[in-house]
């Protein structure tokens with residue numbers, strides 16, 4: 229018995245050591261390029277293309293470049309408009325849809341829900357050409373609206389799917405109590421259900437925001453001069469004359485900041501959202 | 511103020527090809543101001559019935575009237591009922607005060623009146639000190655009283671209560687039963703009250719409707735149900751300890767009629783024998799309540815010999831278990847009667863204390879004889 233338990237302790241020790249090793253390796257592999265980009269963005273011009281130099285006197289000249297010489301303000305503004313609009317529109321359309329799928333019994337409901345989810349699994353490239361033709365006909369190419377529509381469409385499947393989970397976590401009886409207490413169906417949705425899924429709205433809204441913020445393919449194809457997303461802007465430092473590495477890395481760092489901030493907020497809300505189930509009475 | 515009428519009310523759930531008949535053609539009339547208890551075992555369709563009356567579930571068939579008005583197509587908010595949910599369904603984001611005030615706020619009562627009423631109700635339910643808390647900071651019993659408060663703060667046409675006291679400790683439950691019953695009589699609000707606790711049903715109800723497997727088994731005052739159960743189910747469900755049952759064959763000999771079981775022969779009166787044979791019943795279930803079983807230390811006429819098996823003194827009375835063949839018979843006797851396990855006794859069943867049911871249909875022969883007259 230004792231021997232056995234000691235053996236299993238040893239096994240556990242090796243196993244957890246192994247897990248730590250794998251996780252550490254993964255983090256290293258993922259973070260190294262980012263660390264390298266951050267470091268490079270502070271390098272002075274002469275050494276900017278020498279990746280092995282890690283110790284130097286940092287400079288802000290690359291940031292000066294992207295804010296003064298080739299202003300990043302416009303892409304930053306465009307991206308913010310599009311990401312915020314996408315996030316709000318996705319929630320505004322997705323939440324009622326999710327509510328219907330969660331709360332109303334109708335024929336083929338589960339099939340419909342799954343069908344919606346399959347769009348999430350399909351490759352974005354498949355939609356590029358039809359959407360391009362549509363936007364062209366509607367004179368919407370190179371506008372904010374084109375990207376807001378596209379990003380919202382791309383987001384809706386997972387917004388609906390996730391919001392449905394959050395809504396399912398709200399006991400039906402709480403809504404029914406409100407119906408009996410005197411609310412109409414619409415009032416119940418806005419005054420009872422929505423307040424209860426607020427953590428879900430936050431989490432899913434942030435996910436949609438991040439998705440839009442980092443989206444590249446649609447941005448590259450549907451917009452060019454009038455509207456410029458950060459992801460596209462960053463590639464513009466890749467010129468015929470070569471890669472302008474300093475300002476490019478600085479632009480990447482700037483574009484990373486909101487995504488990182490929101491990722492941290494998201495982490496907190498996902499944990500909060502999952503405990504929503506605990507509000508159940510009895 | 512209103513009466514409630516259910517006509518052929520039926521609910522069939524269909525999910526993934528499975529059909530569950532939750533409520534099966536119920537006909538029930540609840541009088542204005544009445545306290546009606548829906549009593550039945552778990553899963554018999556009590557909650558489903560309440561939910562249909564409240565408008566939360568669409569009946570598969572049948573009609574619901576509240577005060578002469580057909581309400582089948584009426585939205586829950588327009589039916590003017592209030593409901594206590596079996597699992598409370600409190601609003602988790604609101605305080606206890608706001609939970610109870612909720613239905614009044616929706617109906618735009620003046621602020622001052624809302625405060626007064628909520629405090630009144632909180633006082634009655636002994637939760638005044640909890641008004642500032644959120645539901646998740648309350649115990650189960652406290653949450654349940656908040657749910658009850660939210661229902662009784664209003665003066666609707668009908669109160670619907672789904673086991674509203676199930677989570678209270680014994681002492682508080684007895685107190686709340688009395689308070690609730692008193693309040694209901696004061697307010698005169700028609701009440702349909704669900705429970706599976708027969709003591710609660712007996713003590714609170716004006717009338718009890720007993721349900722089993724979606725069907726209504728009997729409706730009547732507690733006394734009627736206790737004294738004249740219409741079928742074996744009601745007979746076995748009401749009363750504690752439960753009624754003793756024996757399966758007997760009806761035999762006619764030269765000296766009269768007998769109920770014959772595997773272990774005893776019990777002589778019955780001419781009148782009873784004639785009644786049973788006229789109804790064409792050959793096998794009966796004979797029932798007698800433990801309180802009605804007489805215990806004798808010596809053999810007397812038409813008594814049945816049995817062996818004492820278990821003795822449970824409860825103080826005010828003593829429960830005795832006797833072995834009768836393979837059956838156990840329970841009797842309740844005064845504590846002054848001292849009997850030891852293993853002792854031989856003779857059991858006397860008085861005929862006017864017997865409940866007799868047709869083995870085939872489970873119906874009481876008095877019901878059968880009664881319906882024969884019409």
Ligand SMILES: Nc1ncnc2c1ncn2[C@@H]1O[C@H](COP(=O)(O)OP(=O)(O)OP(=O)(O)O)[C@@H](O)[C@H]1O
Pocket residue numbers: 523524525530531532550551552553554555556557558559596706
């Ligand atoms: N939404 C539903 N879908 C399918 N079957 C259901 C549904 N709701 C209830 N049932 C079934 O209907 C029957 C009656 O349920 P109901 O909740 O009315 O019982 P109950 O008498 O309230 O029981 P309890 O005392 O345990 O609360 C049960 O067999 C139950 O499984």
Ligand SMILES: [Mg+2]
Pocket residue numbers: 556557558596672
């Ligand atoms: Mg129930």
